[in-house]
Amino acid sequence: MLDRTTVTFAREDSLVTARIDGPRLPVPAPPPYKVGWVPRISAALESRGLSCGLEQGISETFILAPLPDGRNLLITPPQEPAEEQPPGAWLAMALRESDAGCEMWWDSETTGPDHAHLGIGPLLAAVDRRLDGLGVVPRPDPRPVLNEAGAHPSLYRAGFVPVELPTGRFHRLPLGMTDHDEQRGAVTRAIGSLRFEGFEVQCPPELLTEDPRAHHATRARDFGVDHLAAFVSDHARHTRDVVAALDEIASPLDGTLAQAVAALHAAADWWQHLGGPDAERHLYRLHLMATEIDRRTVEVRTLRGELADRHTAKPPGPRAGAPAPPGRDSSRAQAARATSPSARHTPSTGTPPAAQPPASQTSPRPRR
Structure with a gap:
């Protein structure tokens, strides 16, 4: 068991990924409105990627879920005679429409082999074992990783794209970022930020670079939030530049939009x-x-994320954002500065102002 949140970087086939793991919080109690056996069993099956339908049987409703081998999983309380069966008895079977036979997965009726184990818990455990044998994706751990959300901004600003799957979340570098030097630079930036925030990091040496430029702030951050529109209009020459500008406003936790949401709620x-x-x-x-x-x-x-995956330079051409003449700004840049009385004038040509080095830390961040 890890004692604090750890981010593990790896090369998986053609992808460079970052996966977060760490101490788990207690499993929260199920919401009170989820009552009855239908939503409980359906939720358990759907959490493993199965789709559930309801059918009406002789005296009871039953759940029907397609399986990856072409059969259907049927789960139901005893149908006939239901009054002779103990509470908590269940039937689960895999059947094929073209076949009169079926494979019994669970039978806790009075005369069934599992009659000593009543309740939904043993039923779902038996069904899970069968689904594992069919290669169905496992159910994700419902317990959140401790401080997982705190690692997202560091990965996000380094250029990683979050991916949601039934088995959980991970981050990867853009699909179009195939240059190994560029990949190493992004991983190195992410690790520097994660370690500064107090996270544990595991990474193979071949994914790191010693190039000091990998630690430099992005050009979008150099310009500042009040000049992002001018930066995108007049200085962005690659999708990574526009992505960096979007990161400044949409990054989780510390983006301007996230801060605006928190301020409105407060x-x-x-x-x-x-x-x-x-x-x-x-x-x-x-x-x-x-x-x-x-x-x-x-x-x-x-x-x-979609723009990051494109990962390409801005196409050349007369409408591709050629630099404005010296001393003149684009109409978008002028409009952007008009909304901020305190905004500084930034020429549309030349290099952006140098980023100020971060203040030195006199005390380590707390362990997470």
């Missing part, structure tokens, strides 16, 4: 304590706006 809570006329209506509107921004932020992250 303002609503503050208003609730304040009370007064129309307080409920106003705090409801604040929570609603925060929820909508959060939903849109998720869409931005999805599009950012």
Whole structure:
């Protein structure tokens, strides 16, 4: 058992991946509204990637789920005579529509081989063993990894793309990033940020680089949030540049949109304590706006991942964003600065201002 959250980097076929593991939090109690055997068994099967349908039997409903070998899994309480069966008796069988026979997976009826083990728990354990034998994806651990969310921004800003699968989440570098030197630079940036935040890291040496430029801040961060539009319009020459700009606003936890969502929720809570006329209506509107921004932020992250996978330079051409004449800004850049009275003027040509080195840390970060 790991004593703190660890991020493991590896090359898996053509992908460079980062997987998070660590101490597990206690399994939360099931929500009170999930009652009855149908939602409980259906949720257990769907968590392994099976789709469930309901059919009406002689006296009881039964669940029908297609299996990868072409058969169907049928789970039901005893049908006839149900009154003669003990509570907690179940039948589970795999059958094929073109075959009159079936393979019994579980039978805890009075005369069945599993009659001594009543209840849904033993039934699901037996079904899981059968599904394992068929190669069905395992059920993901429902317990969240301790501080898993804290590692996401470091991976996100280094250029990794999150991937959601039935077996869990992992991160990978963009599909179009095939240059090994560039991959090593991204992994090195991610590891530097993760270690600074106090995470444990495991990585093979061949995925690292000693090039000091790998630790430099992105050009989008050099420009600052109030100049991102000008950066994208006048200076972005590669999809990685636009991705870096989107990271500044949509990065989990520390992106400007995530901070705006947290601020709106906090303002609503503050208003609730304040009370007064129309307080409920106003705090409801604040929570609603925060929820909508959060939903849109998720869409931005999805599009950012698709753009990152393209990983290509901006096509040349007269409309490909040629630099504006010296001393003049694009209309987008002018509009972007017009919204911020305190924004500094950044020429549309030349190099961005140098990033300031981070302040030295006099004390280590707490272990996570």
